[in-house]
Amino acid sequence: MVSRVCKSFSGLEVLRDVSLRCDEGEIVGLIGPNGAGKSTLINAITALMPVNSGEVVINGLRVSNTTPQFGAMSGLGRTFQNIRLFKRLTVRQNVEVAHTSALRDKPGEAAAIDLDDLLAQFDLSAFADWRAGSLPYGSQRRLEIVRALALAPDFLLLDEPAAGMNAGETSALIDAVRQSSKAFGCGVLVIDHDLRFIMTLCNRIYVLDAGQIIASGTPEEVRNDPQVIEVYIGHPKNQPTQDH
Numbered sequence: 001m002v003s004r005v006c007k008s009f010s011g012l013e014v015l016r017d018v019s020l021r022c023d024e025g026e027i028v029g030l031i032g033p034n035g036a037g038k039s040t041l042i043n044a045i046t047a048l049m050p051v052n053s054g055e056v057v058i059n060g061l062r063v064s065n066t067t068p069q070f071g072a073m074s075g076l077g078r079t080f081q082n083i084r085l086f087k088r089l090t091v092r093q094n095v096e097v098a099h100t101s102a103l104r105d106k107p108g109e110a111a112a113i114d115l116d117d118l119l120a121q122f123d124l125s126a127f128a129d130w131r132a133g134s135l136p137y138g139s140q141r142r143l144e145i146v147r148a149l150a151l152a153p154d155f156l157l158l159d160e161p162a163a164g165m166n167a168g169e170t171s172a173l174i175d176a177v178r179q180s181s182k183a184f185g186c187g188v189l190v191i192d193h194d195l196r197f198i199m200t201l202c203n204r205i206y207v208l209d210a211g212q213i214i215a216s217g218t219p220e221e222v223r224n225d226p227q228v229i230e231v232y233i234g235h236p237k238n239q240p241t242q243d244h
């Protein structure tokens with residue numbers, strides 16, 4: 001899906017020949033130190049910023065160097081590191097806005113989505129009539145995911161979905177994301193700094209360092225890769241601290 005992407009800012013190479021794949025129903029993790037280029041890669045995949053070379057292809061359509069709207073129409077759903085909900089609308093209205101546009105663009109797939117089930121799966125039923133801006137932080141993060149799923153995406157990008165969540169919430173999030181990936185048959189690409197979360201959730205993981213993929217494989221393979229240990233896992237601040 002991402003093929004040999006390069007991206008520079010004013011001559012500074014931030015992504016160098018990055019390729020990655022996320023198949024249908026697969027949950028893939030992307031990890032790396034601060035400044036490695038993870039957000040830039042997500043922005044390139046969702047066509048929020050253009051690439052210098054290489055391409056991003058979703059469902060056979062080239063999405064790179066188009067527009068975020070084209071990315072969404074090609075099947076990409078996403079959440080943001082900084083939550084971007086309609087804070088004055090209710091939880092249900094936030095999800096309905098997304099679902100309404102999916103009913104227009106993908107009527108068959110969208111009609112099969114039961115919004116009540118989706119809210120329940122992400123533990124949001126009790127909050128359905130609350131204003132999104134008044135929800136606890138962890139619930140706002142889950143609402144972002146539900147809203148992205150209401151678009152009936154073929155690929156879902158989750159940017160730091162577990163940020164600020166406690167161990168119990170993170171564990172519930174893992175179950176909900178797995179169930180959704182299975183139910184929707186969508187590929188999921190997840191970025192997070194919580195290594196235990198990524199290692200538990202993902203089937204495969206890519207490690208980005210200084211704009212290059214330095215390792216990829218199963219959680220076990222990545223955890224034992226000497227280069228990954230040296231540049232990332234070995235850092236005391238990245239040691240897993242929570243049990244899920």
Ligand SMILES: Nc1ncnc2c1ncn2[C@@H]1O[C@H](COP(=O)(O)OP(=O)(O)OP(=O)(O)O)[C@@H](O)[C@H]1O
Nearest residue numbers: 009010012014032033034035036037038039040041
């Ligand atoms: N718009 C921009 N203009 C210039 N440089 C940028 C821009 N966006 C990102 N960078 C630089 O690109 C590099 C990668 O940044 P990026 O935010 O993609 O890393 P990251 O892996 O997401 O980091 P973090 O984990 O801290 O969010 C950094 O050196 C950053 O300063």
